[in-house]
């Protein structure tokens with residue numbers, strides 16, 4: 001509020017020449033609490049005027065954007081941003097450090113085993129009692145039965161056979177008065193269909209499972225807590241070439257239908273070498289939308305708009321290459337992550353690409369944060385990511401931050417080959433100016449489309 005009054009006053013009195021008014025997009029308000037030894041300012045100013053923060057000159061990019069890191073002392077920090085006669089005053093409070101009152105976070109073992117049932121679909125089974133990072137073993141469905149021997153940090157420790165354990169958020173488990181530890185396994189069937197190879201493991205109850213991509217084109221399937229198996233684990237090492245003909249995996253997933261676990265492995269697409277993307281179903285996801293702006297660029301531009309622009313450009317290029325494009329959104333609207341995943345899975349898309357612009361945390365450094373990155377979660381999507389990254393590196397005037405494994409909801413829960421692309425840092429003035437450049441946007445779309453095309457050309461199905 002203060003800021004707009006100041007700007008109004010400025011516009012009223014400085015009527016001689018049209019000016020690019022000083023505007024700050026971060027911090028969002030002029031009085032703010034930030035619990036960090038450093039933070040930053042980002043915004044826009046007239047490039048012809050000298051911009052200072054507490055007297056120190058700040059370079060303004062020719063696009064008008066600026067960004068500068070600042071140190072914070074404990075207590076109140078006052079910052080004065082001056083662009084000639086325009087002045088904006090910020091009061092940033094860094095709370096005083098207090099002695100940590102955190103309860104000691106140790107494992108508490110139960111006197112007796114407890115039995116429980118997963119209460120919601122998509123509940124992560126984790127390898128460590130931490131909510132975050134790449135520690136997911138699998139996602140468990142409602143009704144999956146568990147045995148737990150203790151708790152830590154809000155997680156139950158779950159018994160997985162005789163020699164391993166996993167962790168499940170206590171809020172996702174309903175403890176039952178009694179239960180049994182082991183399931184019966186009655187063998188498996190498979191269906192060798194046109195598009196999918198499906199295993200059906202017959203059980204008498206839903207138990208925790210794990211599927212990993214093994215070293216030499218295999219899928220390691222483990223069913224935990226099965227009676228009569230060594231260490232109570234049923235292990236099946238499936239050579240994926242039976243389903244893929246030796247090509248890369250292009251998607252797999254598992255779900256219970258009743259008490260049977262269905263493991264579906266997608267078969268590689270039949271590729272036309274002259275038009276490798278012909279009829280390939282690709283979901284393009286423009287990140288954020290509606291009330292969720294995403295990152296805000298130095299010039300006040302919003303990530304949700306940039307993502308949509310880039311998504312539409314990519315849609316056009318992919319259409320011209322014969323792909324069947326599905327958009328999670330084609331206009332500015334609110335959309336949950338679950339809805340985006342549903343669009344990709346319902347359309348049985350072979351590829352899911354989520355487009356974003358990067359943001360940084362309160363204590364990030366906008367001057368040093370620059371460049372694009374491609375993110376995958378499942379190893380099967382890594383080769384596709386490499387093709388796209390290689391194209392981005394050769395076509396885009398931005399730094400390359402590489403191919404990175406990370407746990408994004410939309411990438412993790414889609415059954416397609418899934419990637420998330422961060423095109424650049426919107427809070428970095430130079431990156432942001434490039435991201436707004438139509439030529440760069442066109443090159444981004446072309447990079448992704450060419451990468452997809454090269455990947456599928458390399459994956460022609462030979463049977």
Ligand SMILES: [Zn+2]
Pocket residue numbers: 287288294295303356357358
């Ligand atoms: Zn984003």
